[in-house]
Amino acid sequence: MQLKKTLGITILLAIVCIVTALISDSFLSGYNVENLIRRTALFGIISIGVAFVIVTGGIDLSVGSVICLVGCGLPWLLTTHHWPLPLALVAVAGVSAGIGLLHGLIITKLRIQPFIVTLCGLLLYRGIARGFTDDQTVGFGAEFKGLRTLATGQIELPFIHGFALPAPCIFLLTVAVLGAVFLNRTIYGRYLLALGRSEEAARYSGINTGRMTVLAYVISSTLAGFGGVLFVLDVNSAQPVDFGNFYELYAIAAAVLGGCSLRGGEGTITGVIVGSALIQVLRNMITLTTKHHNMEFAIIGAVILVGVIADELMKRYGVRRRAAQALLAETKRT
């Protein structure tokens, strides 16, 4: 079931790529592909984070603002306050994880809906970033070149010319492998999937559902923070007013396109990465092949809607077919 879903979205990705390549010569240029992969990697990391929350049946709307907070906070600490690099990194990591912990505790202990908690987070963290930066652009200037290669660096591949693998790929790969092992092979991943389907049944089975839910929010905001660091290293500077704006929606959309159900309990890491790639390719296609850049959101919105509807219809058909089969088997026995 999950495998079929991932396969479906991968085929869709391939079709969009082929169509775009046919219309636009520059789509397959080394520079464009590098860029696409880099962006896919960056968005893929934050999407995987959100996917963990979605698997529990929750939602995290604060991702974009956490990216803003971290993306502005890191250069601010380093260049304005001259903090040593390790300390600054520890600080932003701690803040990111702390935000997730706070969300998780409010959601599980006070039983306030994740939508509201993280919506307030969305307003709060960007507001804080705009506050401490005085709404001024912060950046690394000409410094921290070495650090920036984490995001901008390239890994030359043997025998291939005119194309090099963007460094964030390595991070995406690491996060994806760790995430996939965690979700599919550890008891905690199984607990997340179970409680996403039925919190009550999971609790009645002796699972500490509260703690697991908190963990999901910590993973989400920590990866958002990590993404925020990479994003700001990639572009060198951040404007608090719009840095990371709407990124939570890209992340949620990628997770949903990749097979996560907002009802919880469903999702694969591979699917999320493919979903993330699909969104980036769509954005790229719009830029390369049309003059209607302003239509970007409309087109992406329409594609996601169609994808989700198609998925729901397929699922209903599948359930009906299986129910009919089960009935047939029962009738045969009696």
Place this chain on the structure above:
Amino acid sequence: MEHPLLEAKALVKIFPGVRALKGVSMTLRSGEVLAVIGENGAGKSTLMKILAGVQQPDSGGIFIEGKLARIDSVQHALSQRIALIHQELNLADNLDVAANIFLGREKLRFGLIDKARQRREARPLLAAVGLDVDPAVLVSTLSIGQQQMVEIAKALSVNARVLIMDEPTSSLSSHESENLFKVIRDLRSRGVSIVYISHRLGEVRALADRVTVLRDGANAGELSRDEITHDAMVKLMVGRDLSQFYPHEVHESGAAVLEVEGLRTPAHPAQQLSFSVCAGEIVGVAGLVGAGRTELLTTLFGVTPAIGGSIQIAGRSVTPVSPLQAIAAGLALVPEDRKKQGVVLEMAVRDNLSLASLRRDQRHGMIDRRQAAELSGEMIAALKIKTPDGRQPVQFLSGGNQQKVVLGKWLALRPRVLLLDEPTRGIDIGAKQEIYKLMEELAGKGVAILFVSSEMEEILGMSDRVLVMHEGRITGELVRGELTEESVMHLATGSTLAAA
């Protein structure tokens, strides 16, 4: 010959994984009380929902005065003057009595609700059901019995000629029940036909003109007024003599495994519960809906932690504040709501079976996949779970097989005390008996079993001892020799044995 008022012919209703009705017929004559009885899962509720337009049959037909009628919505049924009173009352308790009676059919004046008129018109209806309350009071301030009367008044407001009542006494006190019977007899004398569904055979004997018995989604038989006896009904319901149906043997019970002293549950904090269950003993918990039976089990299991008292398991004191702690102490709970609390419906049989034992079998946090696969294979074989394979999502299994998955999940952990809440609700007779056999087998191995049931036959048939609860209290304890439907009902409705 005159046509009967309402006739159902060969109704079939199929749900995913289960055939709820396999061709059921029913005849209702004008001005009679027809009791429809059957065990849990026999198809009574489904039949009633079809008659009232809540669900549509997959085949078969409904005839009203000999004419084929399509009842495809509740509105349609009401327009045919057929009204259903659900077991769980369907009142908006934030609205007043009159507003509830006319809900969906509000009396309007200039497009606005005419409250004064509604209240005026509600009065005679309330009088007809013997309910002496102001139509302007909120439903939430009424007792369950009074709310039931509001439901009946609501049915009368559409001038119902067929009134279907699904277990109307399951949450009523004996006084309230008596009052209900009076109203039912009164309605009958005024020509209203009543379909009465109940588990309480005593009530049926007292009320019914005729009895239709369902078993496993099919007609098992009919009894006319002078044939209605307890034994005749039971025999039709279970399809054989009771002694053969319940595999119960008297157990050599061992030392007390579960000892509860002065336990106070959050639902009934003023009451203190004390009892014990021995190794190898099966103790039933009887009582009306709302007597606090489920709350007792969820408190023992740490879902709703106790606010006082002590629990000892095999001599060790425990106060579970989460299921996790209860499980560690050797408890297991087969919960009341199988689909919500017992299984994760969309998850595979295999993953459901291993869910509770993952923690024990883990390897540094990683799932021991071989162990999990072995375990689910063993359980599927041992409990005879009918599934194509372990990867089948549980939602596609029948109710009985789903329940076996819940049991299997716990058996993997070898609990000392097994708590079961309505273990056979909504499952077919074959699976039911397998579950009884399993309970017997576990008791034979020394597991202490405490089970809650609303089904009288099950309580009488399976218990070594019965605790009867009423309004949060344990009103009495009956050992096997003292067990009769009357003695249990007596305690369940709040009278003490001394008063009897």
